Amino acid sequence: MWRDALLVAGKDLRVEARSRVATNQVAPYALVILLLFGFAFDSNRPLLVQAGPGLFWVAVLLCSLLAVQRSFAIEAADGARDGLRLSGLDPAGIFLGKAAAVAAVLAGLEVLLGVGIVILYGTGLHDPLLLIATAVLATAGLGAAGTVYGIMAAGLKVRETLLPLLILPVVAPVLLAATQAWRAALGLSADNGWRWLTLLGCFAAIYLTLGVLGFGTLLEEA
Amino acid sequence: MTTNAAPAAPSRHPGTGNLTTRVLGVVALVALALTAWLGLVVSPPDVVQGQLVRLIYVHPAVATVAYLGFGVCALSSLAWLWPRTRSRRWDALAGASAEVGVMFCALTLATGSIWGRASWGVWWTWDARLTLTALLFAVFIGYLGLRRTGGSPEGRARRSAVAAIVCFLVVPVDREATNWWQTLHQGNTITRSNPTIHGWQLATISLSFVAFCLLFAWVLIHRYRVELLEDRYEHEGFALALSQRRAEGTGAAASPSPEAAAPAPEAPVR
Numbered sequence: 001m002w003r004d005a006l007l008v009a010g011k012d013l014r015v016e017a018r019s020r021v022a023t024n025q026v027a028p029y030a031l032v033i034l035l036l037f038g039f040a041f042d043s044n045r046p047l048l049v050q051a052g053p054g055l056f057w058v059a060v061l062l063c064s065l066l067a068v069q070r071s072f073a074i075e076a077a078d079g080a081r082d083g084l085r086l087s088g089l090d091p092a093g094i095f096l097g098k099a100a101a102v103a104a105v106l107a108g109l110e111v112l113l114g115v116g117i118v119i120l121y122g123t124g125l126h127d128p129l130l131l132i133a134t135a136v137l138a139t140a141g142l143g144a145a146g147t148v149y150g151i152m153a154a155g156l157k158v159r160e161t162l163l164p165l166l167i168l169p170v171v172a173p174v175l176l177a178a179t180q181a182w183r184a185a186l187g188l189s190a191d192n193g194w195r196w197l198t199l200l201g202c203f204a205a206i207y208l209t210l211g212v213l214g215f216g217t218l219l220e221e222a
Numbered sequence: 223m224t225t226n227a228a229p230a231a232p233s234r235h236p237g238t239g240n241l242t243t244r245v246l247g248v249v250a251l252v253a254l255a256l257t258a259w260l261g262l263v264v265s266p267p268d269v270v271q272g273q274l275v276r277l278i279y280v281h282p283a284v285a286t287v288a289y290l291g292f293g294v295c296a297l298s299s300l301a302w303l304w305p306r307t308r309s310r311r312w313d314a315l316a317g318a319s320a321e322v323g324v325m326f327c328a329l330t331l332a333t334g335s336i337w338g339r340a341s342w343g344v345w346w347t348w349d350a351r352l353t354l355t356a357l358l359f360a361v362f363i364g365y366l367g368l369r370r371t372g373g374s375p376e377g378r379a380r381r382s383a384v385a386a387i388v389c390f391l392v393v394p395v396d397r398e399a400t401n402w403w404q405t406l407h408q409g410n411t412i413t414r415s416n417p418t419i420h421g422w423q424l425a426t427i428s429l430s431f432v433a434f435c436l437l438f439a440w441v442l443i444h445r446y447r448v449e450l451l452e453d454r455y456e457h458e459g460f461a462l463a464l465s466q467r468r469a470e471g472t473g474a475a476a477s478p479s480p481e482a483a484a485p486a487p488e489a490p491v492r
Contacts, residue, residue, distance in 0.1 A: 148388065152381050156371045165367055169360035170388070206391065214384045217303070221377035 001093040008089065008097025013104060015074050022105050026066050030109050033059040034116045048121040053182035056117050057175050060110055060142070064171070065164055067105045068146035071098055072154040081154070084219070091216030095147055099211060102150075103143030110135050123186055130185035130193050137200035138178040144207035145171055151218045173203050238447035247440045253433035260426040268423070277337045278419075279426050283434040285330040285355070289393055290438060291323020292362060296390035299383035310453065313379040316386055317369050318445040320362055322438060327359045351407035354396040361389045375453075 016022050037055045041047050048055070075081040084094060114131075117123045125131065149166045153159040177196040184193025239247075261279035268275035298316035301307045334352065339345045346352065369382050400407055419427060 148384075152368060152385055156373065158367075158371055162364075162367055162371065165360075166364040166385070169357050169364060172357055210384075210388060217380055218384055221373070221380045 001090045001096070004089040004093025005096035005100060008094050009100040009104070010097075012071060012074070012098060012101035016070070016101070016105060019074075021070060022067070022108070026063055026070070026105070027109060027112055029066065030059055030063050030113050031116055033062060034113065034120055038120060045122050049123055050188060052117045052121045052123045053186060053188065054175075054179045055121075056110075056113055056182065057138070057178045059113055060106065060138075061168065061171060061175060063109050063113075064102070064106055064142045064146050065167060067102050067109075068150040068167065069160065069163060070105075071102050071147070072150045072159075076154070081219075091219055092212040094219065095151075095211040095215035096208075098150075099140075099143040099147040099208070102146050103139045106139050106142060107135070110139065125185075126187040127185040127193070130181060133197060134178050134181040134185065134193070134200065137197055137204055138174050141174050141200060141204035141207060142171060144204055144211050145174075148207055148211045148214070148218075151215060155221075173199060177203075238444045238451070243440060243443050246436065246443070250433065250436035250440050253429065253436055257426060257430045257433045260422065260429060265422045265426045271341065274337065274340050275423070277333060277340075278423075279430045281330065281333040281337060282427065283430040284326045284333060286431060287434045287438045288323050288326035288330050288358075289397065290435065291319045291326055291442070292358070292390055292393050294319035294442070295323060295362075295365075295386050296393075299386035302379055302383045303387075310375065310379070311450070313375075313382065314449040314453070315442075315446055316382065317366075318442055318449050320365055320369075320386065322442050322445055324359065324362050324366060325441075326434075326438065327355065327362065331355060331359060349407050350402075351396065351399040354392065354399050358392045358396050361392055365389050 034055070037051075037059075038048060041051065075084060118125065146167060149163060149170070153163045153166060156162060177199040180189070180191060181193040181196040181200070183189040184191045184196075257279055261276050265276070265279070267273050295316045298312045298319065302309070302312040302316065334355070335345045338347060338352075365382065365385050368385050369378065371378065371381075395402075
């Protein structure tokens with residue numbers, strides 16, 4: 001399973017690296033979102049600092065939609081998904097590989113967005129360890145949940161409009177917990193940010209388990 | 223004798239009701255009427271909430287029925303996924319119960335919002351229970367959206383079954399929200415060791431649960447049968463229409479009607 005996961009993750013990341021969609025389209029899109037938030041808040045820096053963690057994670061969620069759509073779009077042409085089904089790879093391995101690839105793309109975008117909120121909003125970093133732990137768990141959860149719903153919508157004519165409706169309500173706990181943890185890590189609240197990691201960990205564990213168990217069933221019909 | 227005889231058509235008005243559903247509907251209606259009478263006339267105003275307490279005879283019951291709908295949906299989906307019990311009927315039941323659950327969830331949000339406006343002064347507050355209920359509503363709207371996509375019935379059922387189980391995970395979290403977090407929403411009233419409600423209020427709220435459960439069962443049965451009729455229409459409708467067109471064509475060729483034989487009238491020139 002793990003070998004298959006590495007194989008699929010490597011394949012997806014190689015496709016991304018060669019097509020440069022993530023760097024040439026998704027990354028600029030993420031920065032545009034940060035700029036638009038700045039316009040929406042009338043460049044009010046104290047307000048942007050206060051709202052920074054929430055805006056960061058909303059931007060990550062919006063980018064995750066693109067990353068998930070992209071992850072399944074690369075197999076839409078030339079019967080690539082049929083090839084994946086017939087490859088003999090363990091479905092759980094395929095799921096873990098695709099989720100890891102989505103998470104890797106999101107991690108790169110989070111670094112970019114993190115630099116963006118420091119430069120554009122003037123946010124200061126206080127507890128880097130909590131920031132990184134939160135980002136790792138949240139990204140794992142987003143990758144897993146995104147891949148579960150991505151395969152459900154893959155192959156449907158209405159996948160572009162259906163996917164946000166399926167994913168965004170489900171990942172609301174990630175938005176809530178990651179924002180609260182980051183607020184504590186950035187010194188914006190006196191709350192103990194570490195306690196939110198439990199929720200993020202549970203979310204990631206639930207969706208990873210569901211994906212490992214159910215991906216094969218969903219892949220048959222995609 | 224005709225060679226292209228149409229297959230036996232289904233009964234003209236198959237309907238979704240029978241004696242059982244009619245009795246169930248009447249019992250549900252009587253229970254609802256009795257709840258309304260007890261809630262609005264017999265039950266006294268509350269010491270703390272005054273007349274507002276009458277919403278308690280609707281809001282908790284519709285919320286519970288919404289959970290029930292989502293629970294039936296998840297169980298039916300599990301039954302579909304289990305190879306030994308796999309049947310289109312489980313998929314139909316899952317879809318029907320999710321729809322009814324969403325309807326009751328919308329009623330829960332609406333009645334809760336009215337109650338919130340009267341008691342808290344706002345239509346909405348970012349309380350854990352309220353937010354999770356809104357999330358539950360959105361998640362099952364997404365599930366219904368997924369059910370409406372095309373593709374083979376088997377593929378749709380498979381996708382929907384997995385999605386239903388994933389969506390149902392929100393229900394226990396929503397149910398326990400008032401115990402797990404500090405919420406503005408009040409906690410359990412009846413299902414606790416020392417219920418905080420007594421007398422006519424307890425009797426009325428208990429009856430309201432029964433009445434709305436009966437209503438749920440009645441609506442669910444009809445919606446489930448509509449789902450099966452839609453299936454039947456999909457399977458038989460095309461074949462029936464085809465054979466009717468063939469019959470028309472054969473009939474016209476054998477004995478053309480006077481209208482068909484007569485030259486078509488010229489269109490008036492204006």
